Amino acid sequence: MKTDIILAGVGGQGILSIASCIGVAAMNENLYVKQSELHGMSQRGGAVQSHFRLSDKPVYSDQIPLGEADIILSVEPMEALRYLPWLSAEGMVVTDSTPFINIPNYPEPETITAEIKKLKKHVLIDANSLASEIKSPKSANIVMLGAASKYLQVSFKSLENALEEIFKSKGAAVVDVNKQALNLGREYAEKYIRG
Amino acid sequence: MQKKLLLGVEAIAQGAIDGGLSGVYAYPGTPSTEITEYIESNPVAIERNLHRQWSANEKTAMEAALGMSYAGKRAMVCMKHVGMNVCADAFVNSAVTGINGGIVVVAADDPSMHSSQNEQDSRFYGDFAMITILEPSTQQQAYDMAYSAFEISEKTGLPVLIRITTRLAHSRSTVETKELKSENEVHFPADPRQFVLLPAIAKRRYANLLKMQEVLGDNSEKSTFNTFEDADSKTGIVACGIAYNYLKETFNGAIPYPTLHIGQYPLPIKQIEKLAEKCDEIIVVEEGYPFVEQRIKGISQKIKIKGKLDGTLPRQGELNPDITNEAFGVKSENQYATPELVSPRPPALCQGCSHADMYEVLNQVMQEMGSNRVFGDIGCYTLGALPPYVAINSTVDMGASITMAKGAADSGVKHAVAVIGDSTFVHSGMTGLLDAVIENTPITVIISDNSTTAMTGGQKSHGENRIEKICLGLGVDREHLHIITPMKNKHEEMFKVIKQEVEYQGVSVIISQRECIRTAARKAAKKRANLK
Numbered sequence: 001m002k003t004d005i006i007l008a009g010v011g012g013q014g015i016l017s018i019a020s021c022i023g024v025a026a027m028n029e030n031l032y033v034k035q036s037e038l039h040g041m042s043q044r045g046g047a048v049q050s051h052f053r054l055s056d057k058p059v060y061s062d063q064i065p066l067g068e069a070d071i072i073l074s075v076e077p078m079e080a081l082r083y084l085p086w087l088s089a090e091g092m093v094v095t096d097s098t099p100f101i102n103i104p105n106y107p108e109p110e111t112i113t114a115e116i117k118k119l120k121k122h123v124l125i126d127a128n129s130l131a132s133e134i135k136s137p138k139s140a141n142i143v144m145l146g147a148a149s150k151y152l153q154v155s156f157k158s159l160e161n162a163l164e165e166i167f168k169s170k171g172a173a174v175v176d177v178n179k180q181a182l183n184l185g186r187e188y189a190e191k192y193i194r195g
Numbered sequence: 196m197q198k199k200l201l202l203g204v205e206a207i208a209q210g211a212i213d214g215g216l217s218g219v220y221a222y223p224g225t226p227s228t229e230i231t232e233y234i235e236s237n238p239v240a241i242e243r244n245l246h247r248q249w250s251a252n253e254k255t256a257m258e259a260a261l262g263m264s265y266a267g268k269r270a271m272v273c274m275k276h277v278g279m280n281v282c283a284d285a286f287v288n289s290a291v292t293g294i295n296g297g298i299v300v301v302a303a304d305d306p307s308m309h310s311s312q313n314e315q316d317s318r319f320y321g322d323f324a325m326i327t328i329l330e331p332s333t334q335q336q337a338y339d340m341a342y343s344a345f346e347i348s349e350k351t352g353l354p355v356l357i358r359i360t361t362r363l364a365h366s367r368s369t370v371e372t373k374e375l376k377s378e379n380e381v382h383f384p385a386d387p388r389q390f391v392l393l394p395a396i397a398k399r400r401y402a403n404l405l406k407m408q409e410v411l412g413d414n415s416e417k418s419t420f421n422t423f424e425d426a427d428s429k430t431g432i433v434a435c436g437i438a439y440n441y442l443k444e445t446f447n448g449a450i451p452y453p454t455l456h457i458g459q460y461p462l463p464i465k466q467i468e469k470l471a472e473k474c475d476e477i478i479v480v481e482e483g484y485p486f487v488e489q490r491i492k493g494i495s496q497k498i499k500i501k502g503k504l505d506g507t508l509p510r511q512g513e514l515n516p517d518i519t520n521e522a523f524g525v526k527s528e529n530q531y532a533t534p535e536l537v538s539p540r541p542p543a544l545c546q547g548c549s550h551a552d553m554y555e556v557l558n559q560v561m562q563e564m565g566s567n568r569v570f571g572d573i574g575c576y577t578l579g580a581l582p583p584y585v586a587i588n589s590t591v592d593m594g595a596s597i598t599m600a601k602g603a604a605d606s607g608v609k610h611a612v613a614v615i616g617d618s619t620f621v622h623s624g625m626t627g628l629l630d631a632v633i634e635n636t637p638i639t640v641i642i643s644d645n646s647t648t649a650m651t652g653g654q655k656s657h658g659e660n661r662i663e664k665i666c667l668g669l670g671v672d673r674e675h676l677h678i679i680t681p682m683k684n685k686h687e688e689m690f691k692v693i694k695q696e697v698e699y700q701g702v703s704v705i706i707s708q709r710e711c712i713r714t715a716a717r718k719a720a721k722k723r724a725n726l727k
Binding site (some may be wrong): 009010019020023024027032033034035037038039043046047057058059060061062063065066067080081082083084085086087088089091095102103105106107111112115118123170 | 198200225226228229282291309311333361362363365366367368369437440441443444448515516517520529530531532533534536538539540541542543544545651652724
């Protein structure tokens with residue numbers, strides 16, 4: 001079994017934290033992993049993406065071929081749409097619904113939501129509000145990770161353990177709030193899919 | 196032995212540490228920066244107190260490594276591809292001097308120019324210097340190559356070049372580490388004049404380098420980094436570095452053509468000849484320039500060589516599995532297109548960036564002085580070329596702002612202005628400023644000093660707290676050296692100073708000084724964490 005994930009967002013929104021969390025979880029489950037990302041100029045408030053591939057067999061390419069991604073996991077709705085050419089026919093888009101507007105020609109947010117809703121499989125979540133509910137607006141990215149957690153080929157427990165490993169140095173409170181964010185995202189996505 | 200999830204560049208760093216490194220020398224540049232950053236914070240590197248501070252530029256880095264090698268220890272030099280141009284003098288000559296302690300040079304190429312101004316292929320530099328080149332295809336191989344490169348270097352008496360490209364540099368995978376080797380002790384070269392490249396000695400050293408070519412070739416023939424997979428077909432493939440991964444992806448793990456996978460150069464010519472004997476055509480799949488394709492074009496009359504030169508593969512940009520799919524007639528199928536409403540989101544200066552204030556005011560001044568006369572440089576402030584600023588007319592290489600402004604002024608262009616960052620100024624701008632001072636050329640140099648190397652993530656700038664003294668030392672007139680603070684409430688004052696100096700017919704320097712807001716935020720967060 002393999003899972004190809006496109007992680008998308010805007011520089012500074014924390015998609016690399018999502019990536020390292022899935023990475024640690026996958027390594028602990030002895031899966032093969034390749035996760036490609038871009039640094040440098042692309043960080044400065046521009047569109048960023050990361051290709052994440054996990055499988056129980058060796059992974060060859062560091063990049064996902066067009067039309068083969070199982071999930072687009074995005075922390076920004078327009079960025080989710082940018083990478084649709086990579087999504088497979090049965091693929092799913094899991095995205096935060098909060099637009100990040102730092103360009104003058106950002107489209108009407110409603111038109112973006114409408115595009116996402118056209119997709120057969122999608123989860124649209126206001127992760128920013130959910131993260132604010134638990135008083136940790138910075139954890140919106142982990143809420144999104146939770147929302148996609150059911151489809152990532154690693155167990156939920158592994159993701160929780162990964163959060164612990166990654167945030168341990170920042171103290172128990174940070175670990176706890178991120179675990180809360182993960183659970184909240186998971187619950188909310190399940191609710192969204194049930195309708 | 197440990198299993199770690201590492202970026203390709205981090206795997207190189209870990210491999211070098213485990214391979215007995217004593218010092219890393221580097222200037223930050225995407226996609227190579229994290230090699231040095233990894234070593235900076237690695238517990239073994241800290242415990243062993245390996246040299247792990249940044250250098251002023253790639254040339255000083257290469258030379259310091261050569262000094263460490265002279266003293267018998269193992270040194271690594273890391274840079275992005277264009278850094279090879281900066282250190283080329285030292286690099287090429289290091290093959291003539293040869294080494295004492297092992298030297299590994301890492302060049303990270305950036306095909307597709309994700310964060311660069313060209314796509315140059317560093318394998319040409321390795322070939323030019325006539326040394327061994329290693330090109331990994333996986334993170335594990337990046338580790339293994341860095342680990343064994345010091346030994347290859349010491350056995351052959353020559354530096355080794357590791358060439359990677361962006362995708363591998365910035366892709367993470369699992370790496371198994373090997374046993375930690377001890378460092379070399381200080382010991383001087385057996386021949387105390389080995390490093391003295393006076394013509395008489397240089398001739399001897401160069402003859403040695405030429406003689407070694409056969410050994411390097413033999414090493415490549417025997418190298419475990421060059422592998423052959425047979426298949427029943429008259430079409431053969433030579434795949435280099437990560438190009439091999441894309442082929443494997445295209446054919447789902449089983450390439451139906453006899454394939455030679457290259458990871459070590461000079462090319463294993465005998466193996467290529469063997470492949471050529473059984474084939475009618477060879478397709479070369481390589482990332483970067485058609486380096487191998489050109490090399491093997493004349494290998495046999497009867498065989499056709501295909502690749503980037505005949506359009507089988509695109510000449511420009513990095514490879515990916517969609518490209519290899521197309522080249523081999525395997526279909527990629529995308530079901531969806533990007534909806535038209537999605538707008539591009541180019542990189543931009545951060546909210547509150549000090550460069551933004553500087554550009555806003557500079558634009559006001561240049562509106563009065565005339566357009567098309569601001570020369571830019573390499574750093575975050577290169578984004579000043581884009582809207583809303585559209586403030587600079589050139590970006591070529593590190594330091595070129597000052598010297599291009601000088602050349603334009605020499606041609607009679609009035610009010611030529613250079614915009615350069617603090618780190619870029621100390622990397623390669625100082626000598627150009629000296630040229631201008633000597634002739635008192637009428638240019639204005641704006642050093643947009645945010646006290647860090649911001650574009651690559653905030654590494655230490657050698658210019659920090661030194662820019663003013665450096666300019667005075669180079670002979671800039673005190674009267675025409677100003678420090679301004681780029682802030683919203685100071686625009687009026689900034690305007691006055693910039694206008695006055697742009698009008699002045701001689702060398703003037705304006706240091707526009709305010710710390711990078713990201714660096715400031717990082718420092719504040721660190722301070723808060725420490726207080727806790």
